[in-house]
Amino acid sequence: xRMHKEEKQKWYxxxxxxxxxxxxxxxxxxxxxxxxxxxxGGRFVIAIGPLIYGVYRLSKANTSFGIRAFHxxxxxxxxxxxGYFTYGAITGTNSYAFKRGLDIAGxxxxxxxxxxxxxxxxxxxxxxxxxxxxIEKRINVFGVSEPLVYTExxxxxxxxxxxxxxxxLPGVTNIDDAVAQxxxxxxxxxxxxxxxxxxLAAQQKFNEGKYTELTEEEFAMLDKVxxxxxxxxxxxxxxxxxxxxxxxxxxEPVVNLTFNDEGSKLFADITGAHVGEQLAIFLxxxxxxxxxxxxxxxxxxxxxxxxxxxxxxxxxxxxxxFGSLPIAIELASTQIIDATLGAAVINDGVRAGLxxxxxxxxxxxxxxxxxxxxxxxxxxxxxxxMLALTLTIPVTLTAAGIAxxxxxxGIAIDANVLIFERFKEEFRAGASVxxxxxxxxxxxxxxxxxxNVTTLFAAVVLYWFGTSxxxxxxxxxxxGTLVSIVSAMLITRAFARLLPDIHVHDKTFISKLxxxxx
Amino acid sequence: xxxxxxxxxxxxxxxIMIVSVGILVAYTPRIGLEFTGGALTEVRYEVAxxxxxxxxxxxxLPLAKPLESYALRETTFNDGKAGIMLxxxxxxxxxxxxxxxxxxxxxxxxxxxxxxxxxxxxxxxxIDKAWWAIAAIILSIVLxxxxxxxxxxxxxxxxxxxxxTVAVLVHDLVVPSAALAILGQTAGAxxxxxxxxxxxxxxxxxxxxxxxxxxxxxxxLQRDAQKKVARTLAEIVDTATKxxxxxxxxxxxTVVFVLAALYVFxxxxxxxxxxxxxxxxxxxxxxxxxxxxxxxxxxxxxxxRPQEDDAAxxxxx
Numbered sequence: 001x002r003m004h005k006e007e008k009q010k011w012y013x014x015x016x017x018x019x020x021x022x023x024x025x026x027x028x029x030x031x032x033x034x035x036x037x038x039x040x041g042g043r044f045v046i047a048i049g050p051l052i053y054g055v056y057r058l059s060k061a062n063t064s065f066g067i068r069a070f071h072x073x074x075x076x077x078x079x080x081x082x083g084y085f086t087y088g089a090i091t092g093t094n095s096y097a098f099k100r101g102l103d104i105a106g107x108x109x110x111x112x113x114x115x116x117x118x119x120x121x122x123x124x125x126x127x128x129x130x131x132x133x134x135i136e137k138r139i140n141v142f143g144v145s146e147p148l149v150y151t152e153x154x155x156x157x158x159x160x161x162x163x164x165x166x167x168x169l170p171g172v173t174n175i176d177d178a179v180a181q182x183x184x185x186x187x188x189x190x191x192x193x194x195x196x197x198x199x200l201a202a203q204q205k206f207n208e209g210k211y212t213e214l215t216e217e218e219f220a221m222l223d224k225v226x227x228x229x230x231x232x233x234x235x236x237x238x239x240x241x242x243x244x245x246x247x248x249x250x251x252e253p254v255v256n257l258t259f260n261d262e263g264s265k266l267f268a269d270i271t272g273a274h275v276g277e278q279l280a281i282f283l284x285x286x287x288x289x290x291x292x293x294x295x296x297x298x299x300x301x302x303x304x305x306x307x308x309x310x311x312x313x314x315x316x317x318x319x320x321x322f323g324s325l326p327i328a329i330e331l332a333s334t335q336i337i338d339a340t341l342g343a344a345v346i347n348d349g350v351r352a353g354l355x356x357x358x359x360x361x362x363x364x365x366x367x368x369x370x371x372x373x374x375x376x377x378x379x380x381x382x383x384x385x386m387l388a389l390t391l392t393i394p395v396t397l398t399a400a401g402i403a404x405x406x407x408x409x410g411i412a413i414d415a416n417v418l419i420f421e422r423f424k425e426e427f428r429a430g431a432s433v434x435x436x437x438x439x440x441x442x443x444x445x446x447x448x449x450x451x452n453v454t455t456l457f458a459a460v461v462l463y464w465f466g467t468s469x470x471x472x473x474x475x476x477x478x479x480g481t482l483v484s485i486v487s488a489m490l491i492t493r494a495f496a497r498l499l500p501d502i503h504v505h506d507k508t509f510i511s512k513l514x515x516x517x518x
Numbered sequence: 519x520x521x522x523x524x525x526x527x528x529x530x531x532x533x534i535m536i537v538s539v540g541i542l543v544a545y546t547p548r549i550g551l552e553f554t555g556g557a558l559t560e561v562r563y564e565v566a567x568x569x570x571x572x573x574x575x576x577x578x579l580p581l582a583k584p585l586e587s588y589a590l591r592e593t594t595f596n597d598g599k600a601g602i603m604l605x606x607x608x609x610x611x612x613x614x615x616x617x618x619x620x621x622x623x624x625x626x627x628x629x630x631x632x633x634x635x636x637x638x639x640x641x642x643x644x645i646d647k648a649w650w651a652i653a654a655i656i657l658s659i660v661l662x663x664x665x666x667x668x669x670x671x672x673x674x675x676x677x678x679x680x681x682x683t684v685a686v687l688v689h690d691l692v693v694p695s696a697a698l699a700i701l702g703q704t705a706g707a708x709x710x711x712x713x714x715x716x717x718x719x720x721x722x723x724x725x726x727x728x729x730x731x732x733x734x735x736x737x738x739l740q741r742d743a744q745k746k747v748a749r750t751l752a753e754i755v756d757t758a759t760k761x762x763x764x765x766x767x768x769x770x771x772t773v774v775f776v777l778a779a780l781y782v783f784x785x786x787x788x789x790x791x792x793x794x795x796x797x798x799x800x801x802x803x804x805x806x807x808x809x810x811x812x813x814x815x816x817x818x819x820x821x822x823r824p825q826e827d828d829a830a831x832x833x834x835x
Contacts, residue, residue: 179611332637345785356779360772367768399787406780410773421765447733450666451726457658458722461651473715
């Protein structure tokens with residue numbers, strides 16, 4: 001019976017060893033393979049899952065010194081690869097570089113709020129995408145290197161979802177032209193004029209300036225004068241200036257529009273269903289004209305008239321050719337950051353990080369001696385992993401992000417401190433090094449888990465709270481917390497298992513090293 | 519060590535709260551631009567004009583709508599160059615161009631180094647979000663703590679751990695806020711997003727600190743349950759605090775060193791942030807040792823589990 005049990009245990013341990021080695025091998029081949037291919041332009045992928053699982057299984061296997069040394073060697077080789085990769089990115093010998101946020105690189109951020117009144121909420125998201133494409137096209141014409149245009153959804157807790165468009169222009173600090181360019185993007189809308197007599201009467205009163213005569217009901221009716229049709233300038237493929245017979249036989253400049261297929265169909269449907277009604281044309285919220293629909297228009301072309309000057313008609317046609325806004329937007333906030341300020345941020349952040357790391361290394365070695373050295377090695381590995389992940393994901397570095405990174409080093413230490421405080425306790429109580437390690441890793445785990453999960457809660461809520469600026473910090477904190485768990489439970493363990501399996505009463509040099517310290 | 523001076527620690531807790539809230543009421547910190555809306559301009563000068571000259575300039579600037587109230591103060595850049603910060607109401611594009619042009623006119627090598635304009639709608643949304651974020655964090659932490667410690671042996675309900683955590687979190691929010699109020703008086707610090715970030719990060723850190731001690735309390739309680747001995751809760755808390763003290767102080771010291779490095783050597787943008795974090799981490803360490811554990815002992819009698827009735831009939835199988 002007893003023999004059987006031991007055999008079974010041995011088999012389990014060997015299973016840990018083989019499974020660990022297989023996963024580790026797979027992960028290594030992927031990671032090192034893509035690392036080599038990255039040198040010649042491929043993409044570097046860190047096979048996080050297989051590597052972590054492999055190292056985890058290996059760390060469970062109770063094996064000979066040879067295997068333990070190999071285990072530690074694998075971890076060192078892996079970290080070394082990441083470190084070398086990061087070093088290459090910093091010195092510019094590989095194609096990777098840290099993505100610098102606007103506050104570090106310098107530049108301008110413009111935030112526009114979209115006016116989604118009267119827009120079907122289900123369609124708003126799609127319209128925002130169209131809006132982004134239109135503005136992106138405009139910015140590209142403007143010739144800024146690597147502009148970033150993206151949409152943001154406001155807090156769902158405020159009154160209805162607010163959609164925002166954010167334009168980031170790295171290196172541009174003179175925003176006059178940029179604001180003017182974006183501002184010149186026309187917003188063309190086609191709206192049906194109401195047929196309701198009461199509504200029109202209210203409108204009439206309003207137009208005549210008889211505001212005081214309006215009843216509350218009539219006032220509410222003013223919103224119903226023009227009905228949204230969904231036909232906007234986004235369906236326009238081209239626009240030309242033409243001349244038509246105006247009042248008194250004079251020729252008047254007009255703009256001929258050509259719609260795409262979708263727009264043509266929409267236009268035909270609208271004109272077909274509302275013969276005899278007026279179709280109002282708005283440019284940037286101003287009523288241009290409201291011609292009466294005489295018959296269904298199927299050809300996919302429309303004429304916009306509205307007392308244009310020749311120049312005005314030309315400008316509109318040119319603007320429409322670049323694309324028209326599907327939704328009206330308004331500049332809500334502007335941020336300009338000078339580039340010299342940003343360079344200081346990154347230099348100071350790196351310096352603070354290095355000094356902080358040096359101080360911590362000193363303290364750890366002073367406090368824990370032999371295990372302190374293990375912690376410092378694990379911590380260096382932690383930093384290497386974090387930097388490599390920042391490069392490959394890639395995470396945009398902002399001042400807040402760097403602060404998050406530096407702070408996360410503190411979190412990573414905590415796990416090591418928890419483990420080695422416990423180790424010292426057990427070791428002094430007479431346990432052998434390996435038994436003490438086993439106990440301290442097992443016992444420290446609930447505290448590390450509970451502590452880190454609560455930090456993760458905070459970080460996830462932060463990320464959700466975030467504008468992009470805050471999210472940089474939160475993302476670093478989430479990443480740092482997760483990596484610190486891996487670093488403490490797997491990397492620290494791999495290194496710590498290299499310590500000789502001695503007792504406190506052995507009185508050797510190493511046992512003294514393990515015993516002294518605060 | 520905790521149970522012996524229990525009353526002192528509880529009195530100190532109340533005193534800290536009263537003083538901090540007092541500071542907050544007396545010197546309520548100013549709310550930053552990101553929340554209120556408005557525009558902030560920073561200009562860097564080689565030769566800085568006097569504030570009086572700038573006041574005169576701004577007061578007479580022909581704008582569509584007068585600036586009315588604005589705040590102007592001097593700043594110093596890292597390299598010793600002088601600069602000014604101008605905070606105004608929201609500006610339309612033409613006004614921005616006019617003001618920026620006027621500010622840099624006196625000195626050819628001066629530049630606008632930073633301009634931030636935030637609409638009041640965006641600001642209000644951010645305020646809402648900040649409150650929700652803080653509330654959501656506290657709630658989720660309390661629920662998690664109550665959940666994680668649900669099976670703890672002992673004759674009190676495990677929700678005690680959650681309730682004590684709330685008290686600790688409130689302390690850890692109030693103390694750094696009071697610190698910001700003082701910084702507002704001395705260095706013009708304001709409530710901005712970085713401050714909210716700092717508060718949330720402090721919450722995460724402090725609760726981590728507290729959970730480690732609670733975790734040890736749980737372990738000691740489990741040990742007692744296994745060995746069928748019954749120490750008083752006060753004895754157990756004392757042991758747990760003593761055993762985790764080394765870890766608590768060591769971890770705090772490392773984090774304090776990192777933050778101190780960030781404060782002294784980091785970018786000026788994050789200086790206030792690091793200082794607030796530093797104070798928050800110290801407050802968090804103090805609160806987990808000298809507030810969480812005394813409260814655990816003091817509140818335990820209010821969270822007694824109803825005694826199980828020995829005479830209850832055992833259900834038949």
